[in-house]
Amino acid sequence: MTSNNDNPSRETAGKQPSSGNSDRKFDRSFRKEYLHPRFIPVWILLGIAGILAFVPPVIRDLAADFLYRPLMRLPFKQKKIVRVNLRLCFPDSTEEELDRITADFFRVGLKVVLGYGEAFFRSQSYLRKTYMVTGEEHFREALSLGKPVIFMAPHAWAIDHAGLFLSASGLTMCTMMHTSRNPVYDWFMNSMRLKFGGKVYERGAGLKSIVRALRDGYHSFFLPDQDLGTANSIFVRFFAEEKCTLTVMPRLARMADAVVVPMFSCYNEEHHKYEVVFDRYFEGYPSGDLEADVRRMNAAIEKLVTGREKQYMWFLKFFKTRRDDRGVY
Known part of the structure; x- marks a missing residue:
């Protein structure tokens, strides 16, 4: 979810970000504290990810095709969450249809996880060869408008590859991240996201940090679909269910005079590559009707997810978060 400041695209040439640093921006420098013995389990996992990064994707995918079935038999809470979400969003689907989506979901997820180390351990030239694009004309049209672009990307297994594609394309990018309890994990994830440069802010830096960056020539990678509670959110339909939805995106677009482009990141099992899908930018957005703008955002996510569940x-x-405070999980 990052950028390459040294290779701007034609659309961004002549409008380069300033070099000033903003508060609470991630520093990718390695620290000696990361070598503390308590982080040994994380380093072991990163070592495995490094080895798998150099295994051909076809072989990794064959392994995932074999492993996902026994893994699905294990009792873990995420399976229940998946099923609850699918039932709420697709109430007319049969149990067999939901079983198929669930199985496909875990199979694709395992393929992405097994290849996660590629973005950190492989070269920039290698990574550029792992992408395929659908709807590139929408991507180029939005950039040609000469405004900062907010790439609205719903959560997907391959979400980080969407951001990497944007920065690998020469765009100057910024985004926000949620700090975890493990600094080695944060260092790994954000060093990966900064493979091509750019800025990653901590969530606590606030919306103003992103607005400043957009006004300074950056584009933004924004994930709007998590339920973060009622603060800065309203209840709006999402598929067949009402969802507590963030209102940040239309506000951000208005404050930065930015264009919003829906995009989605997929793992293409046939080609063993990461497929980045773009839809047309929002015209007349925001409209001034907050509920309508948020619903339009959710509808765009539904369109991207449909057929790619x-x-x-x-x-x-x-x-x-529910209106009646009764949990569904």
């Missing part, structure tokens, strides 16, 4: 992160608690 196995790619969406159904294990997230999208319906955690």
Whole structure:
């Protein structure tokens, strides 16, 4: 979810970001504290990810095709969350249809997870060869408008590859991240996201940091679909269910005079590549009607997910906040 400041695209040439640093921006420098013994389990996992990064994708995918079935038999809470989300969103689907989506979901997820180390351990030239694009004309049209672009990307298994594609394309990018309890994990994830440069802010930096960056020539990668509670959210339909939905995106677009482009990141099992899908930018957005603008955002996500259900992160608690305070998970 990052950028390459040294290779701007034609659309961004002549409008380069300033070099000033903003508060609470991630620093990718390695720290000696990361070598503390308590982080040994994380380093072991990163070592495995590094080895798998150099295994051909076809072989990794064959392994995932074999492994996902026994893994699905294990008792873990994410399976229940997936099923609850699918039932709420697709109430007319049969149990067999939901079983198929669930199985496809875990199979694709395992393929992405097994290849996760590629973005960190492989070269920039290698990564550029792992992408395929659908709807590139929408991508180029939005950039040609000469405004900062907010790439609205719903959560997907391959979400980080969508951001990497944007920065690998020469765009100057910024985004926000949620700091975890493990600094080694944060260092790994954000070093990967900064493979081509750019800025990653901590969530606590606030919306103003992103607005400043957009006004300074950056584009933004924004994930609007998590349920973060009622603050800065309203209840709006999402598929067949009402969802507590963030109102940040239309506000951000208005404050930065930015264009919103829906996009989705997929793992293409046939080609063993990451497919980045773009839809046409929102015209007349925001409209001034907050509820209508938020519903339009949700409708755009529904359009991207439909037919690609196995790619969406159904294990997230999208319906955690309810009007009646009764939990569904």
